[in-house]
Amino acid sequence: MTKTVDPDPPAARVGRPRSERSRSEVLRAASDLMREVGLRAMTTDEIAARSGVGKATIYKWWPNKYAVAVEAFLAAMDTAAADPDTGSAERDFRLALRGIMQFYRGPNGRVFAQLIGEAQSHPDIAAELRHHLMQPRREVGRAIWDRGVARGELRTDIDREIAVDLVFGPAMYRLLATDAPLDAETADAIVAAAMRGLAAV
Template sequence: MTRVNPRSVRAHNDVLAATMALLDEGGLPAATVDAISARSGVSKATIYKHWPNRTAVAAEAFGLRMADAIPLPDTGNARDDLAEQVRRVSAFYAGHSGRVFAQLLAATVADPEAAPYFREFFLDGRRQAIGVLWDRALARAEVRSSVSVETAIDLLFGPLIFRLLSGHAPLTAAEADALSAAALTGLLPNT
């Protein structure tokens, strides 16, 4: 059995709390290792002992905070559950947290050391949560079993990320409803 040093756990938690506060205040640009160290009281050497860089720290802090930020609906049917979740995610992306998400996503694209932290602490948890909705829908035979949950997630939520990053269209409830309706109904007329 591996013993966990309470000081190490406390330092880890202090770094994550300081990083989240900095992300809240100024986004990823504010979360430098110097600022994280000053805010947390944890040395830069200790920070680098646990994370390869500031983007990795920020990705973990953001992911842990956001794990419960978008609760799953349970309306009793797949169409309403999925449409409501698209609305909730769209609202999340439209706010300050969405800007931080976009900054982290952009930073991790060019940072192979930080990308696994972003996937593990943010994306994996969000995708697993949507998997719960999809499994409910499959159990009620409300969605096609031939469509994988990964495909469904990309179709429903990918457009929101594209809009967030490109800014070509708004992230509003009406737009979220239009996107989910098109994804859930399909683009081609019934023939």
């Protein structure tokens, strides 16, 4: 099977084509609104009003405002998580976690937290976030882990997923459930503790 039809590109569909301008205006308006009033307070009517796009058009291309929000959020941020690859797993983890903390701390951090929050009641949002946000991040973590194991820097008797959870979990815990700081020093301290362990000797 050599990759079949591919429905869109040469399709040259009849009728008026989808307006790219509308799409981008909707996403921009949603992105702004999320930051200004928050995810919950943002209304579809306001997105429509700000973007100059009809409400029906929004509902034609997105199932609800949360889908718009997720797409707007992903488009607005640099979705590709950078993989440091400095030659040291500890240094890589440090840089990766610092990046995450910085992101959480920034203007998109609260929006992200609200999206994760909304996802607890909307399985489709949850799936979308997991696929486009969490997975890429974890993938970087896994790559760091694998390289460290290959270099003999890391234990081999620990499940890779557990290891990634240990490094990335505390940051989200702090973001969503505490008001503890999310700064670079904290990132470094978490990575240091995770690497060397809590037990004495």
